[in-house]
Amino acid sequence: MSHLTHRQNVARIVSSIRLTRPYTPFYRLAAHRIPTLWTLYRGLLRASPSPIIRSHIQTLFHDQRHLTSPALTKTQLEKGQRWLDSFKKARQGDEYLRSVLQRFERLVVAHRNLARMCGIVNDSLSWKHRLLSRPIFTAALFKPSIYNGPLPRLKPQPDHISGMIHKRRITRSRRIERQRALFSQIEDLQVETKFETNLAANGERFKPYFSQLYLPEWRAPVESCLEELQAAFERDAARATRSTPPSLLRQLKAARCEKIANKTRERERQMRGEVLSVTRYRSRLGFPAHVLALWSPKVRKANLVARCSAGKVGYVGQVKRALGYRISPEDDGVDNAKRKRLDSLAESVQKSNQSRRDREVMTERRAEGGVLRSKEAVALEGLDSV
Structure with a gap:
């Protein structure tokens, strides 16, 4: 047997056991669609013990019709086959499975009622949000x-x-x-x-x-x-x-009249004692409008900080002292003896740091090969050269 014949025999044996992947997706193959639709799905609909479970199965198949993963699809098909076997056994007279399916039916009804109630609540909240954020004429x-x-x-x-x-x-x-x-x-x-x-x-x-x-x-x-x-x-x-256009001008004029009327009603409600959002905003400003109009934004901020804050230290104390508030100087809680001891410690630390820096400079100069000379020696060398 020649070498070419041997290679052909080996290729034929290997190709028969090699895993081939089809070019068409599995969900388009007749080998998948026909058993799934005509055997499993149709069998589940026919063997369903009640219309509620039948509609639930239709909903599940409709929601999972976009599955393209072979592993996930296999899991769902196996679950559907188990359901079909349970439906058939319950129809044949299995009392335990009948009770289980009755509880499952009640669970489906409760889940639908909950979903319906959640939908009603979400619709009402979304409608309320649209009302609050609806565009209005300015x-x-x-x-x-x-x-x-x-x-x-x-x-x-x-x-x-x-x-x-x-x-x-x-x-x-x-x-x-x-x-x-x-x-x-x-x-x-x-x-x-x-x-x-x-x-x-x-x-x-x-x-x-x-x-x-x-x-x-x-x-x-x-x-x-x-x-x-x-x-x-x-x-x-x-x-x-x-x-x-004239129609737009008429709408703008009507909007301005409505704005004046709305502000008038707002002032009347405030005079009756109602606390509105504009009332709270004006109270946070803390000063009347004719006074705020004379202040720059920086002065307005400083006065607002001083009036709305009860502190006397830090940034608030600094702002209040700048505005002329009678506030005593800040006290750090340290007596005279402790202050002298802290000052001496700070001075010693400063001296030690300076000596350490001087030693580092001398070490660097020695490493460069230079000769340390005093100021007097440098001055004498300058006189000799002259």
């Missing part, structure tokens, strides 16, 4: 620009308005870059045309590609793109000069 006009027309100023500003302005900014910047690139292409065409014209004037014989009849064909698509960009820029300019 009685101001969002002035028109190249990115937006005349709009009412809303608080908070809706996301779709912010997204519209942001998208138009990006689009305009890209449009400008595109226009610059097209102008550059036109300049290149002019340079090429001038070059071929000069060659023809010098008597050179060649086939033109950019001049004469070919130039309009080159410029036509570029000019059409420039016309489209110019039309877009004109639309932006028209948007910036658009007048405010």
Whole structure:
């Protein structure tokens, strides 16, 4: 037997036991879909002891239809097969499994009721959040620009308005870059045309590609793109000069009237003794409006810190002393004897640190090979040289 025949026999034996992975996913194979849908799923629906369990099985299969992991899918299929066996045994007369399935049915009903109640609560909370954060008119006009027309100023500003302005900014910047690139292409065409014209004037014989009849064909698509960009820029300019519609003006006027009426009702409620959010904010300011208007932000902060804080040390004490509050100097709780002892210790530590630094400097000079000389010796050497 030749060597080639031996290799073919070995390859045939190995290929028969080698694990081959199909190119098609398992969930698209008929070997998986037919037993799962027509045997397991259909069998579970037919053998279900009650409509509640049947609908629960439908929900489970619907929720897990996106499984693509073979291991997870195998686990779920094995669980479904165990359920099918239990359903069949319960239908054949197994009292224990019947009681288990009845408890399972009650559990499914309780779970559905809980999910329904949670959904109702979440819907009410989300609706309350939308009511609290709904946009309202501020009685101001969002002035028109190249990115937006005349709009009412809303608080908070809706996301779709912010997204519209942001998208138009990006689009305009890209449009400008595109226009610059097209102008550059036109300049290149002019340079090429001038070059071929000069060659023809010098008597050179060649086939033109950019001049004469070919130039309009080159410029036509570029000019059409420039016309489209110019039309877009004109639309932006028209948007910036658009007048405010009368309906919007009427809405703004009504919003301003409502704002005045709302503030009037707010003042009346405060006079009756109600504590509102604006009442708490004004009380935190601590000073009347005509006084706050005369102060700078720095002075306002200092007065607010001094009035709202009961401390007398640290930053609060420093601010109060600067404002003229009668506060005694800070006392660190150290008597005279202890203070003298601490001062002597600090002086000794300072001297030891200075001597240590001097020794380190002398050691470095010796390492460099220098000779330590006194000031007198240096001065004598200077006199001898003179």
